[in-house]
Amino acid sequence: MARKLARLLDRRVLPHLAAGWRAYSQCRMPSRPPASLGGESLAPNLRVPEELDRQLEQLAAEEHTSKSALLLQGAELVLQRHRRGRDISAGLDFVMSHDAELLKRLEDA
Template identity: 55%
Template sequence: MTVRIPPELDARLDALASARHVSKHALVLQAIESLTARNERRDDILAAVDFVRTHDAELLERLADA
């Protein structure tokens, strides 16, 4: 895979990698891992909310009417 990074973003990536004493490659991998983990977590939360809404719909209705 080839990733083309705009020069200004590449400069920011260089600075951040230097400040953290890691390679740009390692920094990009960390960012991808963080992004995918956040997305998976969001999907898990939305699935849990949907489950509660359907599984406990009657209870939620009674609570709303109380």
């Protein structure tokens, strides 16, 4: 029974997880901030610890960009990772619900 279940998971679940992981692991920080903010501009105050501010300043100088652009890139990266995580969970939920009857039969075998 355990072997059957393992084979089923290998064929049905792992390809979805592997595809999601490949997409997640290939996530790269955009080289530039978004070209447009949709016509709206926000100027929030952001408190950054001194050490992080120094690191941002150094990276901004190395990349010839602004700290603001780096923070925008970081925010976009966080949003992309969360979207991918939700996509992977949704794919796994689909497989588990779609093949629930088959998994139950294998469990009982």
